[in-house]
Amino acid sequence: EAGVAQSPRYKIIEKRQSVAFWCNPISGHATLYWYQQILGQGPKLLIQFQNNGVVDDSQLPKDRFSAERLKGVDSTLKIQPAKLEDSAVYLCASSLELSEQYFGPGTRLTVT
């Protein structure tokens, strides 16, 4: 079974620029999550989708971050404009059962 795919793996941008990340979850997984992992921290949930609907986006900085999952499969996360403090690894995860989440390799974002 193929795992969660993410791209790009690495991205370096200047502050105030825009960036987008892509995630393809495990086939059949209805729930998709985007996490932000700052260096030295555990992952923090940004947004959770159930199919193409948002379940929880309470910790998403909506003035600059947006995410969509239009067809209930792939998802994109966008940051516009980026700030220095957005430097982190952005992890996508998916789950079929509530008990298990599977993570992708992450996108490491560096904002200079």
Place this chain on the structure above:
Amino acid sequence: GEDVEQSLFLSVREGDSSVINCTYTDSSSTYLYWYKQEPGAGLQLLTYIFSNMDMKQDQRLTVLLNKKDKHLSLRIADTQTGDSAIYFCAEKPPSGNTPLVFGKGTRLSVIA
């Protein structure tokens, strides 16, 4: 509120057992997890335990859960250099779609 605490570092000799500890605050959590993160990689689900269990064993891994003290531990028998990584404890609160809450991770260093 929800909070998961872990010690930040652990160093063991190859062949010894490693014990990584975690405390959590939400006594009604349904599942508790251990994830492994190697450098530059996403989180790999190692094992999880349902809250009505007190022990789960899977090959070299043993999870112990003390619900009274809200304490979770992961024991790795015969620790190998390939076990060097960051280990994250996570809890799942009981409400259906609530996200996982992660600790900050314990960095395990295995000395040959």
